[in-house]
Amino acid sequence: MTQTAINYARVLHELSIPRETIMDTKQAFLSVPELNVFFTNPVISKEKKHEVINRLFPKEIKSFLKVLCNHHSFDEVNDIFEAYEDWERQKQNKLLAKLYYFTAPNEEQLAKIKEFLCKEYKANDVEFMLKEQPELLGGFILRVGDKEYDWSVKGRFQLLKQKLTWR
Template identity: 50%
Template sequence: MTQAAINYGQVLFEMSVPKTAIEEAALVLKVVPELKHALSSPVIPKSSKHRVIDRVFPQEMKTFLKVLVERRDIDLVNDIFKAWRSRVSEEEGILDASLYYVTKPDEEQIREIKAMLCRKYDKKDVRLCLIEDASLIGGFILRVGDVETDWSLKGRLRQLEQKIMRR
């Protein structure tokens, strides 16, 4: 995610636009990818893009989307919504984390991971995204923001290889 997308996400958060309007705009752009393509096209005049925005999107999102079109940053919109969601989660005391695994953890293990993350990061709750990754061979990788904890066999083999190479 680029710094520009993070900055736009912060601006969107500070605008206090209702969540429903933002999620509706995100859904429209996700369900109709041609719309995003048209809004980013240099061939289509900006006035036409503005008319489309006025007809399709919630009132609270129109100005923001027009600015993105004006600055030719509409291609960042998915990352902008992701940055906005992260900011909302942060404000609500919810931590976003990803767990990459080979064997899916059971409910008890997931509860323990969430409890550990809540304590470590002093958060009320954890939104844990579970991602299967057979290339890990075994174990797991836990990623929170840009902090990664690698307890996979693949990671352990890589560490062993690096130790051997240094000798």
């Protein structure tokens, strides 16, 4: 994520645009990849891009999108929305944890992981991104920022392999 995306995210936050509008706009860009292609195409005129913005998006976010268009920053729109969500989580002292699993965790397991993370990182809450990864062979990998907790069977095999080759 670039500093430019982070700066735009802070501006987006300061504009006091309703969160729902921002999330709907983010979802539009994620679900219709052609929008990114259209807005980053240098051949299409700025006026044509503004016209599409006026037709497709809520009034609260139109000006912001036009600024992105005018400054040729639309290639960072997804990073801007991600940085915005990071900013919101940080403001609420909420942690983002990515959990890659072989078998989906139940509610009790998630609650224990959440309790551990809140204590470890002194956070108020944890937001999980869950993703199934059959290649783990069992267990899970938990990532928080740049820290990784690997409790997967695949990770254990790799660790054992390292120990055996060092001898």
